[in-house]
Amino acid sequence: MAIFFTRRHSVLPGFGLALGFTLAYLSLIVLIPLSAAFIKTATLSWEQFWNSVTAPRAVASYQLTFGASLLAAAINAVFGLIVAWVLVRYSFPGKRLVDALVDLPFALPTAVAGIALTALYATNGWIGQYLQKWGIKVAFTPLGVLVALVFIGLPFVVRTVQPVIEDLEAELEEAAATLGASRWQIFARVIFPTLMPALLTGFTLAFARAVGEYGSVVFIAGNMPMVSEITPLIIITKLEQYDYAGATAVAVVMLVASFVLLLLINYLQWLSRKRNPSK
Amino acid sequence: MMWDDVGTAEALLEPPTGRPAVRRGAREEPALVRAALIAVALVFLLLFLFAPLASVFAGALRKGWEAYFAAIVEPDAWSAIKLTLLAAGIAVPLNLVFGVAAAWAIAKFEFRGKSLLITLIDLPFSVSPVISGLIYVLVFGLQGWFGHWLQAHDIKIIFAVPGIVLATIFVTFPFVARELIPLMQAQGTEEEEAAIVLGANGWQMFWRVTLPNIKWGLLYGVILCNARAMGEFGAVSVVSGHVRGATNTMSLHVEILYNEYNFAAAFAVASLLALLALVTLALKTLVEWLGREQIARSIA
Numbered sequence: 001m002a003i004f005f006t007r008r009h010s011v012l013p014g015f016g017l018a019l020g021f022t023l024a025y026l027s028l029i030v031l032i033p034l035s036a037a038f039i040k041t042a043t044l045s046w047e048q049f050w051n052s053v054t055a056p057r058a059v060a061s062y063q064l065t066f067g068a069s070l071l072a073a074a075i076n077a078v079f080g081l082i083v084a085w086v087l088v089r090y091s092f093p094g095k096r097l098v099d100a101l102v103d104l105p106f107a108l109p110t111a112v113a114g115i116a117l118t119a120l121y122a123t124n125g126w127i128g129q130y131l132q133k134w135g136i137k138v139a140f141t142p143l144g145v146l147v148a149l150v151f152i153g154l155p156f157v158v159r160t161v162q163p164v165i166e167d168l169e170a171e172l173e174e175a176a177a178t179l180g181a182s183r184w185q186i187f188a189r190v191i192f193p194t195l196m197p198a199l200l201t202g203f204t205l206a207f208a209r210a211v212g213e214y215g216s217v218v219f220i221a222g223n224m225p226m227v228s229e230i231t232p233l234i235i236i237t238k239l240e241q242y243d244y245a246g247a248t249a250v251a252v253v254m255l256v257a258s259f260v261l262l263l264l265i266n267y268l269q270w271l272s273r274k275r276n277p278s279k
Numbered sequence: 280m281m282w283d284d285v286g287t288a289e290a291l292l293e294p295p296t297g298r299p300a301v302r303r304g305a306r307e308e309p310a311l312v313r314a315a316l317i318a319v320a321l322v323f324l325l326l327f328l329f330a331p332l333a334s335v336f337a338g339a340l341r342k343g344w345e346a347y348f349a350a351i352v353e354p355d356a357w358s359a360i361k362l363t364l365l366a367a368g369i370a371v372p373l374n375l376v377f378g379v380a381a382a383w384a385i386a387k388f389e390f391r392g393k394s395l396l397i398t399l400i401d402l403p404f405s406v407s408p409v410i411s412g413l414i415y416v417l418v419f420g421l422q423g424w425f426g427h428w429l430q431a432h433d434i435k436i437i438f439a440v441p442g443i444v445l446a447t448i449f450v451t452f453p454f455v456a457r458e459l460i461p462l463m464q465a466q467g468t469e470e471e472e473a474a475i476v477l478g479a480n481g482w483q484m485f486w487r488v489t490l491p492n493i494k495w496g497l498l499y500g501v502i503l504c505n506a507r508a509m510g511e512f513g514a515v516s517v518v519s520g521h522v523r524g525a526t527n528t529m530s531l532h533v534e535i536l537y538n539e540y541n542f543a544a545a546f547a548v549a550s551l552l553a554l555l556a557l558v559t560l561a562l563k564t565l566v567e568w569l570g571r572e573q574i575a576r577s578i579a
Contacts, residue, residue, distance in 0.1 A: 010388055012471055013481035018384040022396070025377045029448055030402055033414040036424065040417050079323045086320040089306075090313055098321070100564045104328050106503075107556035107563075109510025110408075111530040112549040115537050116331035119338055119546075126330060151327050173306050183308055212407030215512035215530070219537065232409040232513065239413065239517065244422055251410045258405045266398065 037255060040248040052249040057225050058234055064142055065231040069210035072149035077203045080157025088165040105152045110215025117148055118220040140222030145230060148216040153206030160202035164195055197272030204268060208261040335553045338546030350544035355524045359532035366528060367508035370447040374504055378455025386463030403452040411449045412517025415442055438520030443528060446514040451504045458500030459493055466492055495570030502566065506559040510552055
């Protein structure tokens with residue numbers, strides 16, 4: 001770990017101890033176990049690896065997982081923006097309670113969310129029975145996957161966009177109004193461009209979370225191979241068949257996708273800090 | 280995953296300044312648009328947030344209070360509750376100590392590789408819970424690196440309690456650290472330096488200067504960490520082995536009951552977890568408020 005060394009002398013104690021413990025704990029809990037996934041995959045030949053990760057059932061699961069995650073993140077971007085806007089700019093009874101409850105998907109265990117959404121959107125559920133009349137089936141279809149992913153992704157968008165709306169400068173909007181812009185023009189040309197980096201960050205966070213999500217999805221998805229089976233479930237199924245190498249190969253595909261998303265998120269946050277230095 | 284890439288620590292720092300009064304008109308939509316947007320937001324939240332929450336409690340009480348309590352005090356449920364508390368009881372303190380150590384090194388000192396280190400600490404949030412469990416199977420499972428050695432010494436980690444604890448530690452790893460790093464960075468090093476120059480030793484400085492300064496951020500991180508530790512499903516599901524009364528956490532017990540079509544009991548146990556979530560949100564809101572008060576006082 002030669003790259004870690006102090007550059008500036010400090011009178012404060014404990015640097016060596018704190019950094020040493022941090023690196024040891026990080027390595028033991030995170031880095032070494034994570035590297036196991038890549039080392040295990042290296043025991044496969046390239047062909048075995050390729051066959052595992054491009055099996056039709058796996059490919060169908062990527063399409064569902066990434067497609068539904070993308071769509072859910074897009075839905076959350078639209079409605080999350082509206083929710084954040086309403087919570088900052090308007091007042092209505094119960095607003096503070098609603099504001100606190102927006103974090104519910106962070107706090108509610110995913111298995112609980114899963115069975116609750118299933119009960120709600122099943123054909124005999126509170127909401128499902130009405131959708132049924134319109135011929136829409138949600139639970140046990142890919143649409144169910146979407147509903148679960150919308151649920152878990154919502155707070156990411158709201159909580160990323162909300163502080164930026166709070167910090168919008170009144171002067172800009174007032175100046176635009178003075179110059180004769182309509183309210184819609186002000187929103188489209190002044191407000192929205194300012195919110196865009198945060199909205200994009202929230203979108204990407206919601207997407208990244210949705211891709212890996214398991215607990216809330218498995219109950220409502222129905223888990224039919226090729227139709228409503230998500231990638232994390234493929235990993236579990238392979239593990240239950242003791243196909244450790246196959247499970248790990250698919251896991252590595254997901255890990256690489258997650259790392260790319262993580263880099264993208266870091267870049268977006270850096271970008272929005274650059275645009276908005278006060279934050 | 281990421282509770283708040285949203286900068287709660289920054290929120291803690293902001294004093295409750297009254298927003299300057301905004302001239303009407305320039306910053307407001309017509310009343311009709313306002314009403315429509317509020318309606319859209321509330322209907323959306325109703326369908327996706329409030330209705331699921333309500334349906335947990337409705338499902339739990341479907342067969343009445345007696346069945347509800349019976350499902351909770353039943354031995355398997357009780358052992359699941361105890362295992363959940365045990366896993367959180369180990370994972371949260373460990374990640375608390377780690378979080379303070381990591382934040383101390385990162386926020387108070389300059390060194391190369393710092394931003395890489397911060398990214399690595401956040402890593403568990405971007406890993407699918409299922410993969411979080413899988414990697415421990417690869418290390419400690421029968422076919423894993425230490426599988427034979429562990430078997431020879433009759434130690435069980437995977438499909439046993441230690442595996443559940445490890446997976447819980449992994450998924451809750453960043454919570455305390457990511458709360459404290461921005462908070463301690465914003466506070467700077469002056470107060471601690473003053474304490475040292477005035478002759479305090481390291482522990483005195485930590486207990487009397489640092490800890491009082493970070494206590495609300497710390498508590499905030501612990502609350503979020505605990506909620507996730509008690510509620511985790513995917514990661515523990517992979518390493519648990521699902522032995523009733525032995526390696527089932529509350530979330531896993533909910534799953535088993537649900538798959539046995541014992542819906543009332545599944546929702547009864549789920550309602551305890553939903554209550555935990557509500558308590559978490561209430562405490563979180565309270566800590567945000569108290570933290571703001573404290574910081575506003577220290578500024579004034």
